[in-house]
Amino acid sequence: MNAPHPPKVAGIDPTVPPPTHTVAPAPPAPEAGPAPDAPAGTPPPVTAPDAPGSLLQDRLAGWVSDLTTLHELTERMCRTSALDTALEELLRAGAALVGARRGLVVWEPGDGLGPRTTVGHGLGRADLGHLETVPREALLTSTADLLAEPGLDPRHREVAARLGYAAGHAVPLATDDARLGTAVWLYDEPAAPDEHHRHLIGRYLHQAAEHLALLLEVERTRAYAATLTGELLPSRLPRLPGVQLAVRHRTGPRGGGDWYDALPLPDAALGLSVGSVTGGGPGAVAAAGRLRASLRAYAVMEGEDPVAVLSDLELLLRLTEPARSATALFAYCEPAARRITLAGAGHSPPLLTGERRTEYAETSLSAPLGMLACWEAPSVEFRVAPGETVLLYTDGLLRRTGEPMDRAFARLRSAAASVPRALRGDPGAVADHVLATLLPGDTARGDEDVVLLAARFG
Known part of the structure; x- marks a missing residue:
């Protein structure tokens, strides 16, 4: 009759042999007597006992393994x-x-x-x-x-x-x-x-x-x-005749203070802005939201004068948050005339790209907001050719490449110039191509936010 099989038990190794102490003990060896040729009275030889502590050693080995x-x-x-x-x-x-x-x-x-x-x-x-x-x-x-x-x-x-x-x-x-x-x-x-x-x-x-x-x-x-960052940014971009808008925004691990805005203004005009607050975390996000809301109010009142808009924003920042600084760029756009008037405060210049040119707009130099005693940088005005796209971006787009700024600027221009002709009619496709070329696979280094706002003029 066959012995019953033990129940199957799941574990790391179900074929582990049973521990040595479960093996039946060997029968005791017969007591040894004195050697045949030993003199009378000689005690029998002492046999070595089993190794002491073998059971404990097995247990210790099991514990160490576990x-x-x-x-x-x-x-x-x-x-x-x-x-x-x-x-x-x-x-x-x-x-x-x-x-x-x-x-x-x-x-x-x-x-x-x-x-x-x-x-x-x-x-x-x-x-x-x-x-x-x-x-x-x-x-x-x-x-x-x-x-x-x-x-x-x-x-x-x-x-x-x-x-x-x-x-x-x-x-x-x-x-x-x-x-x-x-x-x-x-x-x-x-x-x-x-x-x-x-x-x-x-x-x-x-x-x-x-x-x-x-x-x-x-x-x-x-x-x-x-x-929080999403609620402080526009829920959707406006639609105006003569211009198409698209934006790409990536938040860094700490939640940075980058923002963007697109605001319809009187006389069929459009206000575009991007900016960045120093620091990171919820404090920077909240500060960016306050600056963006204030800039919207100033743009409605005096948007045709970008210098005045940023001057008011500079004064507000120095009075309410003297420990912070920020960069900002505001552009007053007239889509019907394809004319743009802009001013920047410590911010990178826009990039114009189309079939015939890809170049940075020449802007006047200025220190960031919160670091000026008075506003002296003038605004600049330029026209956009039909079908050209203006790219506004934050410095995080350049820093996340992990390269020096001069090389990052060159790479951004090269990425914009390489947009296929079939994609140039869609500002969203242009922005996607630039991001995919500049930050392939989203494996860029750094924890900065990235904002890329594209405006294509018809």
């Missing part, structure tokens, strides 16, 4: 800097610890503030879609054998058969203060981790949850900063 594994996995988790990447690493490490091939994390912060998402390991988007149809309570419950579960939800049974898994091990993700979600690992056959591996995954998730909680706060802070 600690090494946990250290390596925790170190990999701590090297992640984005929430999505960290969740993928958690699933990968957990699958190795519990011996599963697939798994998913249902990310649902207990405070209800989000973000809420589901990340899979070894599961495609269609697989995750099927799992989303399973009731959460049923999906996020450990089950060693789904087919043998008497009260299994019918939809869960159907999805399990479709995806080919027969068991699941669910572990909550939580810190001492907050619940973050649940991780579930799926087995192809009925199985469950033993007590040892449940302890390992528990220790790992305890450390991982603390790191995930920190990344969650970073993610929320960035989202709040992006929302």
Whole structure:
């Protein structure tokens, strides 16, 4: 009669041999007597006992192995800097610890503030879609054998058969203060981790949850900063005869103080402005919003005189925020005549690009706002040829190239000159081409904001 097979237990290595202390002890050796040729009265030789502490050494070796594994996995988790990447690493490490091939994390912060998402390991988007149809309570419950579960939800049974898994091990993700979600690992056959591996995954998730909680706060802070910045900028660009507008705005990690604006003015005129406040973070974002709102008011009252607009903005900044400085450029555009009058305060000059030329507009030099005793720089006036596009931008576009400013200016001009003829009729396509050429793959260095405002005159 064959001996019954031991139950299958999931773990890091299900083929690990049993520890040495479980092997049946060998029968005791017969007591040795004195050697045949030894003189009478000689005591028998003393045999060496088994190595003392072998059991303890085995246990210590196992503990060291577990600690090494946990250290390596925790170190990999701590090297992640984005929430999505960290969740993928958690699933990968957990699958190795519990011996599963697939798994998913249902990310649902207990405070209800989000973000809420589901990340899979070894599961495609269609697989995750099927799992989303399973009731959460049923999906996020450990089950060693789904087919043998008497009260299994019918939809869960159907999805399990479709995806080919027969068991699941669910572990909550939580810190001492907050619940973050649940991780579930799926087995192809009925199985469950033993007590040892449940302890390992528990220790790992305890450390991982603390790191995930920190990344969650970073993610929320960035989202709040992006929302705040977006609310302080125009929700849409105006539509005026004779001019087409497009803008591209990228916020840096800290949330910088770059802004832009496009404002319809009396007599079918258009006011365009870009600017940047020193510093970063919420303070700079709020300061940029105040300056932009003030500039709009000055532009409505005296927009045809850009010098007066920036002079008022300079006075406001010195009186209300003496510790800050800012750069700004304001252009008063007359689309029907294709005439632009502009003034700048410490800001980079606009770039004109078309089929026949790509060149920087000549602007008078001026110090940034907040650093002038009085306003002395005059405005400049120029005309735009039909079909040409004027590019207004912030210095972040140049700095994020990681090159010296003179080379960055040359690269920007080259990028604008290389716009294909078929794209020149669309200012959005022109802006996209310039960004893709100047900052390929968005792998640019630096944390500055980027603003690129394109105005094409017909």
